[in-house]
Amino acid sequence: MFTDMPMNAFLDALASKEPVPGGGSGAAMGGALGAALVSMVCNLTIGKKGYEAVDQEMRRLLEQSEAIRLEMPRLLEADTQAYGQVMEAYRLPRTTDEEKKAREELLQQRFRAAAEVPMTIAERCAQIVNLALPAAKMGNKWAVSDAGVGALFGEACLRAALLNVEINLASINDAAYVAEMRQKMAALEGTATATKEQVMDIVHKTIAGS
Amino acid sequence: MFTDMPMNAFLDALASKEPVPGGGSGAAMGGALGAALVSMVCNLTIGKKGYEAVDQEMRRLLEQSEAIRLEMPRLLEADTQAYGQVMEAYRLPRTTDEEKKAREELLQQRFRAAAEVPMTIAERCAQIVNLALPAAKMGNKWAVSDAGVGALFGEACLRAALLNVEINLASINDAAYVAEMRQKMAALEGTATATKEQVMDIVHKTIAGS
Numbered sequence: 001m002f003t004d005m006p007m008n009a010f011l012d013a014l015a016s017k018e019p020v021p022g023g024g025s026g027a028a029m030g031g032a033l034g035a036a037l038v039s040m041v042c043n044l045t046i047g048k049k050g051y052e053a054v055d056q057e058m059r060r061l062l063e064q065s066e067a068i069r070l071e072m073p074r075l076l077e078a079d080t081q082a083y084g085q086v087m088e089a090y091r092l093p094r095t096t097d098e099e100k101k102a103r104e105e106l107l108q109q110r111f112r113a114a115a116e117v118p119m120t121i122a123e124r125c126a127q128i129v130n131l132a133l134p135a136a137k138m139g140n141k142w143a144v145s146d147a148g149v150g151a152l153f154g155e156a157c158l159r160a161a162l163l164n165v166e167i168n169l170a171s172i173n174d175a176a177y178v179a180e181m182r183q184k185m186a187a188l189e190g191t192a193t194a195t196k197e198q199v200m201d202i203v204h205k206t207i208a209g210s
Numbered sequence: 211m212f213t214d215m216p217m218n219a220f221l222d223a224l225a226s227k228e229p230v231p232g233g234g235s236g237a238a239m240g241g242a243l244g245a246a247l248v249s250m251v252c253n254l255t256i257g258k259k260g261y262e263a264v265d266q267e268m269r270r271l272l273e274q275s276e277a278i279r280l281e282m283p284r285l286l287e288a289d290t291q292a293y294g295q296v297m298e299a300y301r302l303p304r305t306t307d308e309e310k311k312a313r314e315e316l317l318q319q320r321f322r323a324a325a326e327v328p329m330t331i332a333e334r335c336a337q338i339v340n341l342a343l344p345a346a347k348m349g350n351k352w353a354v355s356d357a358g359v360g361a362l363f364g365e366a367c368l369r370a371a372l373l374n375v376e377i378n379l380a381s382i383n384d385a386a387y388v389a390e391m392r393q394k395m396a397a398l399e400g401t402a403t404a405t406k407e408q409v410m411d412i413v414h415k416t417i418a419g420s
Contacts, residue, residue, distance in 0.1 A: 007213040007220055011242055011279060015249035022250065023359035026243050030363060032221055033236050039225035040232065069221060145373040149233035153240060156366035159410075163355040166417050200369075207376050 002080075003032070003073035020080050027160035028076035028121050034128045034153030035069035041139040041147045054138040065131050068124045075121050079164070082114040086168075108173060115168035115181060122161040122188055128154030129192045129199070136202040148203035155196040158188060212290075213242070213283040230290050237370035238286035238331050244338045244363030245279035251349040251357045264348040275341050278334050285331050289374070292324040296378075318383060325378035325391060332371040332398055338364030339402045339409070346412040358413035365406040368398060 002010055002021055010029070014021050042062035045051045051058070089110050092103040132151035136144055162185050169178050212220055212231055220239070224231050252272035255261045261268070299320050302313040342361035346354055372395050379388050 003217040003221070005217060007215060007217050007239065007242075008283070010217055011213070011246045014243065014246040015253065015276070015279060017250070017253035019254070019353075022353075023247060023356040026247055026356075026359050026363065029217065030240055030243060030366075032217075033224065033240060036221045036224040037233060037236055040227070043225065043227035044229070066225070069225060073218070143229075143232075145377055146233040146236075148373050149236050149370040152366040152370050153236065156240075156362040160359040160362050163358050163413060163417070166414070167355055170417050203373060204376070207373070207380055 001073055002076055003029070020083060021076075022083075023160060024079040024083065024118055024121070024164040025076050027118065027125070027157045027164065028072050028079060030153050030157040030160065031075075031121060031125045031128060032069050032072035034125065034132075034150045034157060035065045035072065037146045037150035037153065038065040038128060038131045038135050039069060041135040041143045041150070044140040044143045044146075045138070048140060051138075051140065057134065057138060061131055061134060065128070065135075068127055068131075071124065072121075075117060075124070079114075079117045079121065082110070082117045086110045086114050107171070111168045111171045112177070115165045115172065118161040118164035118168075119181065119184070122158045122165065122185070125154045125158035125161060126188050126192045129158070129195045132199045133195055133202075136199045136206070141206055144203050144206040148200055151196045151199035155192045158192050162189065211283055212286055213239070230293060231286075232293075233370060234289040234293065234328055234331070234374040235286050237328065237335070237367045237374065238282050238289060240363050240367040240370065241285075241331060241335045241338060242279050242282035244335065244342075244360045244367060245275045245282065247356045247360035247363065248275040248338060248341045248345050249279060251345040251353045251360070254350040254353045254356075255348070258350060261348075261350065267344065267348060271341055271344055275338070275345075278337060278341075281334065282331075285327060285334070289324075289327045289331065292320070292327045296320045296324050317381070321378045321381045322387070325375045325382070328371040328374035328378075329391065329394070332368045332375065332395070335364045335368035335371060336398050336402045339368070339405045342409045343405055343412075346409045346416070351416055354413050354416040358410055361406045361409035365402045368402050372399065 039062055042058045045058045046055060089106045094100045094103050129151050132147045136147035139147055169181055172178050249272055252268045255268045256265060299316045304310045304313050339361050342357045346357035349357055375395060379391055382388050
């Protein structure tokens with residue numbers, strides 16, 4: 001798994017001309033970083049004097065942020081595989097009309113799969129931004145900037161993942177499916193940006209008041 | 211160095227209640243991811259048929275993005291150290307007036323150092339966004355989304371780093387210094403956001419036209 005690699009080796013692989021890992025993998029890795037920062041805020045709040053009233057809530061948050069953090073490496077691998085399967089279909093023969101048709105049908109299936117993995121990554125990133133909001137509101141004040149960084153990563157990686165959805169949608173013929181996906185994308189993006197702004201507002205105010 | 215750790219171990223450390231690594235380290239790590247993606251676009255363009263006219267320009271870009279990518283691990287360590295030195299100064303005795311004065315003077319110095327490291331990280335992240343623009347404009351069209359992800363990471367990590375500048379400024383007494391830093395922060399943020407929007411615009415149009 002890519003996430004078992006030393007970070008430096010992953011960065012070398014990312015910078016290289018090999019198409020994998022690429023932006024999709026970067027989005028998943030950044031999502032994991034964002035989720036980890038939300039977890040950090042929870043871990044700095046749970047059991048802390050002065051935060052007894054939010055202890056249960058922070059434990060619930062932590063469970064959710066950890067679930068996302070631990071899912072991200074799997075989504076990263078799934079994204080890589082889905083991309084590989086598109087490339088595999090591209091290489092199929094297209095001499096006869098029958099071959100052309102079979103290749104195009106398989107490609108259409110695989111573009112969908114390759115759109116859906118980054119869509120899932122984007123959905124998880126939206127959740128990270130959502131979790132960063134109560135973390136910023138109720139978590140340890142000394143870690144409020146970490147909740148802010150979590151929200152920034154969540155939103156940026158959501159947009160990064162959606163670019164990879166968009167690339168695949170550009171090759172999909174089913175207009176109804178494409179329209180439905182685009183609607184979902186716009187909703188995810190709008191909500192995440194608004195929530196991130198809310199988080200940043202709390203973070204700036206908390207730092208100024210500390 | 212943190213970047214020699216397997217990514218999973220780094221994420222575990224980030225999520226833990228240890229204050230280091232925290233949001234500042236996350237910002238540097240994300241900056242390295244963003245720089246690596248700009249490098250990837252350059253590497254997918256250099257020597258490629260159809261991109262002869264931009265070959266020299268892409269080689270220059272690559273040199274710059276790689277320099278930033280390779281500087282980020284060092285900035286991550288420097289950020290961690292600067293934080294440690296603030297914590298060390300906090301623990302100094304403050305029984306006598308003399309001790310109080312000495313402690314406060316040292317703290318003021320160390321808050322400055324702890325503000326300046328993330329400011330440098332933010333400046334490098336701004337450069338990543340700047341480099342993503344020609345990468346998106348002139349680079350391999352098949353990698354345009356990677357330039358987009360590079361810009362998204364650059365801008366988000368710039369904002370993340372600035373939160374860590376802000377935390378330290380909140381404790382600095384020298385109003386002129388604080389005002390100067392705030393001015394620099396606002397300029398960096400404004401330019402980076404505008405440039406990121408330009409990059410995203412090119413990316414969306416290129417994907418739609420491909």
